[in-house]
Amino acid sequence: MLSAQRRDLLLDRLRRDGRVVARDVAAELGVTHDMVRRDLRELAAAGLVQRVYGGALPVSPAVADYAARRSVAEDSKQRVAAAAAELVAPGAVVVLDGGTTALAVVGALPRDLRATVVTHSPTIAVALADHPGVEVEILGGRLFRHSMVTCGAAAVEAVAGVRADLFLLGVTGVHAEAGLTTGDRDEAAMKRALAAHAGDTWVLASSEKIGAASPFAVLPLDAVSGVVTDAADGPALDALVEAGVTLVRA
Structure with missing residues (x-):
């Protein structure tokens, strides 16, 4: 799976479940935990997720000025x-x-x-x-x-x-x-x-x-x-x- 596809999957999972657990996604996709964490870092840098210990949560739209x-x-x-x-x-x-x-x-x-x-x-x-x-x-x-x-x-x-x-x-x-x-x-x-x-x-x-x-x-x-x-x-x-x-x- 391409990194862009993984990121889309992570966002879909976040919308569906309200949270993403990095280890669970890594096991499901057969990729390394570090690979999923890197994807989450990139999504967080783009303001699309809020990283927490072990995964990510939906980012709040209320952080704008x-x-x-x-x-x-x-x-x-x-x-x-x-x-x-x-x-x-x-x-x-x-x-x-x-x-x-x-x-x-x-x-x-x-x-x-x-x-x-x-x-x-x-x-x-x-x-x-x-x-x-x-x-x-x-x-x-x-x-x-x-x-x-x-x-x-x-x-x-x-x-x-x-x-x-x-x-x-x-x-x-x-x-x-x-x-x-x-x-x-x-x-x-x-x-x-x-x-x-x-x-x-x-x-x-x-x-x-x-x-x-x-x-x-x-x-x-x-x-x-x-x-x-x-x-x-x-x-x-x-x-x-x-x-x-x-x-x-x-």
């Missing part, structure tokens, strides 16, 4: 946002992550809501200006332009004084094996710090994020209260349920 992500799965994000907004109780202190789904949550909040929102996203803070009853606290730090959020040591230190009822967490991948992932190490650290200072953490996961993975781990699935998603039933969602994840269907 902020401007590009605004046009990805817009209807899906609106559905997730509407369901997530229902979790925000009047009078609550809510940490709202950055990202395009979180921005949609702002639009879904009642205009007469009285609450406090803590965010490390200037974009989210500006959008909340349309909610006069919401007190907005912005966490400062280095601006990570890819996602339009602050992160880094100063931002993590600023989280120390936060005591929130709820954290609405944005990630780029939700996978039963890989857990919750994102595309930047510092951003992952900031998300962990925010989750540590909230009573409940719910994940905002539009359909394209379910069953996908990114390079940097944010949290394991059992560290959050659940996942808000509009993803259709299928193997990736079934695997989350089997892992004990609580789902809020949007």
